[in-house]
Amino acid sequence: MQIDTRAIHDLFADWQREDAPGGVLGIIEHGELRYSAAFGMADLERPAPLTTDSVFDVASVSKQFTAFCMALLAEDKRLSLADSIHDHLPELPAYGDVITIRQMLHHTSGLPDYLELMDLAGLPLENDYPPARVFRLLRAHPYLNGRPGERFLYSNTGYVLAAALVQRLTGQSLAQFAHERIFQPLGMTQTRFGDDFSRPILHRAIGYAPINGQFAIAQSLMTLVGDGKLLTTLADLARWDANFSQNRLGGGQDLIRLMVEPGRLNDGTPIEYALGLQLHSYRGLSGIRHAGAWMGYKAEFMRFPEAALTIVCLANRRDAYPAERCRRVLDRLLQDRLAPLPTVPVPQDAPPAAITARLGRYLDLAGRITWQLQWEGGRLWMVHYSWARFGLQEQSEGYFVSVIGPVTLTLRFAGDEAHVTLEGFAPAVLRFLPDWSPANRDEYAGGYRHDALQVEHHIRRNAQSLEVVVGDARQPIPLEPIAPDIWIAPNTFYYAFERDAEGQIVAVAVSSERVRDLRFRRLP
Secondary structure (H helix, E strand, O other): OOOOHHHHHHHOHHHOOOOOEOEEEEEEEOOEEEEEEEEOEEEOOOOEEOOOOOEEEOHHHHHHHHHHHHHHHHHOOOOOOOOEHHHHOOOOOOOOOOOEHHHHHHOOOOOOOHHHHHHHOOOOOOOOOOHHHHHHHHHHOOOOOOOOOOOOOOOOHHHHHHHHHHHHHHOOOHHHHHHHHHHHHHOOOOOEEOOOOOOOOOOEOOOEEEEOOEEEEOOOOOOOOOOOOEEEOHHHHHHHHHHHHOOOOOOHHHHHHHHHOOOEOOOOOEOOEOOOOEEEEEOOEEEEEEEEEEOOEEEEEEEEHHHOEEEEEEEOEOOOOHHHHHHHHHHHHOOOOOOOOOOOOOOOOOOOHHHHOOOEEEEEOOOOEEEEEEEEOOEEEEEEOOOOEEEEEEEEOOEEEEEEOOOOEEEEEEOOEEEEEEOOOOOEEEEEEOOOOOOOHHHHOEEEEEOOOOEEEEEEEOOOOEEEEEOOOOOOEEEEEEEOOEEEOOOOOEEEEEEOOOOOEEEEEEEOOOOOOEEEEEOO
16 A cells, blocks of 8 residues: 555644644554654643654543453453343442443443543542542442443443453453553553553653643543553554454454444344444445543544554544544545545535524433534534534435534434434434523522532522532533523533422432433522
8 A cells, every 4th residue: 555645744734833732643554554653742841742652541442452351351251241240340339220241341331421420520530539439429329321221322431340340350450451461462562551640651642632722731640441541652553453353362353253243232223332442434444443532632543454454543632533634544545445525515605495494402312412503604514512513415305414524423304303323422313492591590590419429519690691610610610591491511411400399499400411310409
């Protein structure tokens, strides 16, 4: 394969700066790192540029390594993926349903996400917490988001519990077990799970986030591992990639097939998620991938076995979209093999008449988050409330596909509903939200307490509307009304207020995308 280095470099021109963080790119062919390049700075204080040997926190790209450890334990006959997690971790809440290890790894367990529980409990994610703190959080909210195996709902909790399972079954931490069974045998000398933040890491890239036109350090002291916190390099990920083609770690190719076998729901419906890996396709080419996002780090591992090609992009800036950049690289490398790119529509003066009445805000009833369908700059856009924008093109009446955006989105209208599919997420049904404004905002103001979590949410008036202060947080979060007695925060907190027989507000059920209905009683 010929690699046009100038064309590749042009795709990263905006990262080629000496006053901003950036990222690295690796192109792996047949398990060999054929091309690597670094753009931007690893550290703005020293200052030090990124190199192809820079070490990144790859966030949720870590999950495939944790899942591989679980597969190795199954190969060792220390567990079965069909085991109930309560067989090994009896201190978990008695949810009333059997949750298997396989469901936990496939994100079909219904377990609430511990990171979002921390957010709702007012625990800063920049701090460190022992695993026992996660178990206490789960016991404080002993409810599932749904029956196990009923639907796909991404949850970091399952992979932190997997790390606890490794410790319970082997007496080794996940970091120790992965070092002995994966990293050392493959020669991944610069890779480790970051369960000790005080340990110096040579060539570490510092994570950053853009704030008010400047880059601020965005790092966490957290040492919980399993769902994330893998520290690694491009060269080591190339060694890991080669193992998919010829497994050197035990279990032969049967173990690799287990890793990439899609999960299934209770009714047999396959999902696009395997063991720590997402199944996907791009322009007719099938592959596996996983993204990562944590504090000031973004990552993408994208593998296409039939082309013997893997593209890796690691970034130390929160505003990066590595998946989009990997696909642009793929466009250059395999332009003759891929299906045609969708045509980006020419900007128009006005939206189609059938769309005008549909512009506005939509609520995902299952995920408790909002979307916005808007017309801007001569194009139709679907905007995730706190994540990304997707430029749409109509394929047939009432059916739209994204032609602009970091991943693929489809939108289909059916009566009063809108059906959205977003790569890496479960399909969602959206309900149109007509404009609504409460007659009396003040009646919602007050303190609300969750006794088990030992946290209070204080809702108060501000100049425009309402805002909430969670626990001891310094920064209030603005709230917006979306329906009678329902308010939402930009970070996807969802407040559904409850009234007594006399119509007085007595409680509020607070949810996020991956945690449902924490009931807070209203304080006198």
